[in-house]
Amino acid sequence: MSIEDPNTYSVGSFFLTLAIIFIAGKKIGSLFIRFKQPEVLGELIAGVLLGALGLIPLYGAMGYDVFHLLAEVGVAILLFEIGLETDLNELLNVGPSSLIVAVIGVVLPFLLGFYCVFLLADLNFLSFTSESRLFLVALTIGATLTATSVGITARVLSELNKLKTIEARVILSAAVIDDVIGLIILAVISGVIATTASGGSSSFEIFDIGIITVKAVGFLFLAIVIGNLFTSRLFLFVHNLKARGSLLLGALAYTFVFAYLGHLAGLAPIIGAFAAGLLLAKTHQKTLIEERLKPVADVFIPIFFIMVGSAVDLSVFNPFIKENIAVILLALVLFVIAVIGKLASGLGAFSLKANKLVIGIGMIPRGEVGLIFASMGLVSGVLQKGEYSALLVMVMLTTFVAPPLLYRFFRD
DSSP: OOTTOTTTOOHHHHHHHHHHHHHHHHHHHHHHHHTTOOHHHHHHHHHHHHHHTTOSOOTTSTTHHHHHHHHHHHHHHHHHHHHHTOOHHHHHHSOHHHHHHHHHHHHHHHHHHHHHHHHHHHTTSSOOSOHHHHHHHHHHHHHHTTOOOHHHHHHHHHHTTOTTSHHHHHHHHHHHHHHHHHHHHHHHHHHHHHHHHTTOOSSOOHHHHHHHHHHHHHHHHHHHHHHHHHHHHHHHHHHTOOSTTHHHHHHHHHHHHHHHHHHHTTSOHHHHHHHHHHHHTTSTTHHHHHHHHHHHHHHHHHHHHHHHHHTOOGGGGOTTSGGGHHHHHHHHHHHHHHHHHHHHHGGGGTTSSSOHHHHHHHTOOOHHHHHHHHHHHHHTTSSOHHHHHHHHHHHHHHHHHHHHHHHHHSOO
């Protein structure tokens, strides 16, 4: 009997499921690494397979809430790590070329994705119960298309020994800026969704979104300004504590408090976790925290990606069912938009003697932040299974195609 059966799920099933997640995630992840593909793709595929086989609890089943909370811890740690690796001063000092590449890489895919949803709705390929849901789905899909995976591109550039090239510097700087802008967009969307869920207006105006944007940017600004006043001294104190694990647990507690404050502000908790990472990146304990966090991240982050993959409904891609044609079409259109939008961003480096095609290719992979957008859309009820599955296929395809293209066009 399936362990997702509400009548049989138990503490024993919890431990068995956890073991299955760890074994499948690492085994399939290792297989992908062997073929020069990112481990995160293997974890997503592992989630898709485990979900299809009924080996992990899906939405509504006994045990789902437990693994959903573990996944939330994982994504908070992931965003904390991203913040920890983000140098704010370096971001502010990047050349205009990186900034232009980043802005094009956010604005163009967002607009193309946003209006694509409206176009498919006008052509009756997609149907929505209300204008409000159409707007929210378009907003979420557009936002998912904005992010660039820093980790995936950086790994390929490192393998090619190209990290010190001008193309690599532009790509990595622009990718980090993309993620920061993407997280601000995420904060705005989470605020819009929260407003709707709490019984607010079901229609949105530019003014409403402007207010939420100010609140999102304001939270990050205040968190960083106020946090700067005490964080260094606080972690000097924490580092000097004699108890085992004080620094790691102090960093995690700090992250979770900021996640809670983000939630109180009406934003996604992970925005707070990202702010905590930005603040701890400026402390003398940064390197130690990064080292001690890795084993914890290795436990929790794969749970997030596997749970994200498990939510994919493979049945929606059966081409012999008429209703599925729209989902397949959406996935293909989003993939084309995702590639075109990022390739065009390479033209932003017009003032540099650099390979614009390589810069554009390096910006293609969506990866972690894009998955967070899609996952939030599903959990909040904005996205249905078909739309969510189409987005996940887009994220996976862009992550698949970028590494071989970089190998092809950026070798000596």
